[in-house]
Amino acid sequence: MSDQTHVPAGHDLAPGEEEQHSVGTRILGYVVGLALALLLTATSFFIAGTDLVWQPSIPVALIVLAIAQMGVHLVFFLHITTGPDNTNNVLALAFGLLVVFLVVGGTVWIMAHLNANMPPMDQIMRMQ
Amino acid sequence: MAMTATADHARADPHQIGVVVEHPGPAPKRIVTAYGFWVFLLSDIVMFSCFFAAYAVLSGQTAGGPKGAEIFEQRNVAIETVCLLLSSFTCGMASIAADVRNRFWFYLGMTVTCVLGLIFLAIEFREFADLVARGYGPSRSAFLTAFFSLVGCHGLHVSAGVLWLLTMMAQVFAKGFRADVLRRMMCFALFWHALDIIWVGVFSVVYLLGGAP
Numbered sequence: 001m002s003d004q005t006h007v008p009a010g011h012d013l014a015p016g017e018e019e020q021h022s023v024g025t026r027i028l029g030y031v032v033g034l035a036l037a038l039l040l041t042a043t044s045f046f047i048a049g050t051d052l053v054w055q056p057s058i059p060v061a062l063i064v065l066a067i068a069q070m071g072v073h074l075v076f077f078l079h080i081t082t083g084p085d086n087t088n089n090v091l092a093l094a095f096g097l098l099v100v101f102l103v104v105g106g107t108v109w110i111m112a113h114l115n116a117n118m119p120p121m122d123q124i125m126r127m128q
Numbered sequence: 129m130a131m132t133a134t135a136d137h138a139r140a141d142p143h144q145i146g147v148v149v150e151h152p153g154p155a156p157k158r159i160v161t162a163y164g165f166w167v168f169l170l171s172d173i174v175m176f177s178c179f180f181a182a183y184a185v186l187s188g189q190t191a192g193g194p195k196g197a198e199i200f201e202q203r204n205v206a207i208e209t210v211c212l213l214l215s216s217f218t219c220g221m222a223s224i225a226a227d228v229r230n231r232f233w234f235y236l237g238m239t240v241t242c243v244l245g246l247i248f249l250a251i252e253f254r255e256f257a258d259l260v261a262r263g264y265g266p267s268r269s270a271f272l273t274a275f276f277s278l279v280g281c282h283g284l285h286v287s288a289g290v291l292w293l294l295t296m297m298a299q300v301f302a303k304g305f306r307a308d309v310l311r312r313m314m315c316f317a318l319f320w321h322a323l324d325i326i327w328v329g330v331f332s333v334v335y336l337l338g339g340a341p
Contacts (some may be wrong), residue, residue, distance in 0.1 A: 012155060012159055013159070014158055014159040014161075014162030014163060014314065015162050015163060015165075015166035015318060016162060016166075016314055016317055016318045016321070017158075017159075017162065017314070023224060023228055026224050027221070027224060030217055030220040030221065030224075031217075033217075033220075034213060034214070034216075034217045037213050037216075038210070038213060041206075041209055041210075041213065041328075041331075044331075044332060044336060045202065045206055045336070048202070048336040048339070048340070049202065058340070059337055059340070062332050062336050062337055063332065063337075065332070066328055066329060066332035066333070069328045070325050070328055070329070073216070073321060073324060073325045073328065074325070077216055077220060077321040077324070078318065078321050078322070078325075088163060089163070089166060092163075092166060092167055092170055093170065095170070096170030096171075096173055096174060099174045099177070100173060100174060100177040103174065103177045103178055103181050104177050104180055104181045104184065107181035107182075107184065107185060108181065108184050108185065111185045
């Protein structure tokens with residue numbers, strides 16, 4: 001029993017709420033977040049217009065950079081952490097992400113297949 | 129005594145994971161409110177994901193109209209992005225000021241956030257008006273329909289956010305930093321940061337991916 005850690009209840013954090021820090025630490029968190037976000041944004045805009053990298057890698061790079069930046073926003077601006085006081089918030093977020101990936105991924109997947117299996121338009125017109 | 133304490137621990141830690149959580153009752157209102165709003169925001173993001181899916185499917189269906197690369201101006205998008213990022217930062221400063229009940233920094237942070245939001249809306253409105261004037265309105269092609277509905281929906285959210293922001297300033301002016309006003313301020317900050325997250329998706333998918341030649 002001695003290895004048990006006591007988590008005082010009622011210390012769940014509301015989404016967007018931080019643990020008790022001094023004002024300076026909190027401002028520093030936002031500054032770091034802003035710097036990282038600006039850096040990732042600048043990289044995205046640079047990658048989109050450059051000839052320096054292998055062209056087919058650009059869409060993948062843009063998506064990875066976008067997901068990374070969303071993560072930065074979640075951590076530094078919305079203060080979503082993996083701590084035990086944040087479990088509810090993270091679980092709700094995880095469910096939201098599941099639905100988002102099902103909707104976007106499923107749509108793109110199905111519609112690409114439909115497109116590939118469809119005869120050209122003039123052929124459909126001739127069949128009628 | 130030791131026996132009861134052990135029994136209590138066993139009940140409080142039913143899964144034997146070494147973490148004891150005591151449940152004193154319902155969570156404070158601040159947590160309940162913010163959590164409910166968080167669930168709303170996630171459902172809002174799910175709604176946006178449908179617009180994103182539609183755009184991803186329709187972005188090539190230009191029906192002889194303009195392609196993304198012909199109508200998007202990256203410089204404008206970059207300015208819009210910087211505006212929203214900075215406004216997210218100043219919104220964070222305003223919520224810190226609200227927590228320490230500093231009226232001056234609260235008003236300053238909210239005013240800057242408002243101005244940056246309005247600059248964003250002005251640039252977006254000019255872009256839309258320019259496209260419609262050139263005959264590239266939402267009815268021109270499926271691509272433009274998807275573009276206008278996704279970006280326009282985000283713009284409507286930002287407009288609603290600006291109205292909410294002004295309401296919060298007025299409420300703090302009239303009522304001070306009361307508990308209920310602070311709860312609303314927390315929800316507003318969540319809303320504004322979430323809009324910024326959606327904009328990251330918009331500029332990456334719509335303007336940078338969709339604007340590729």
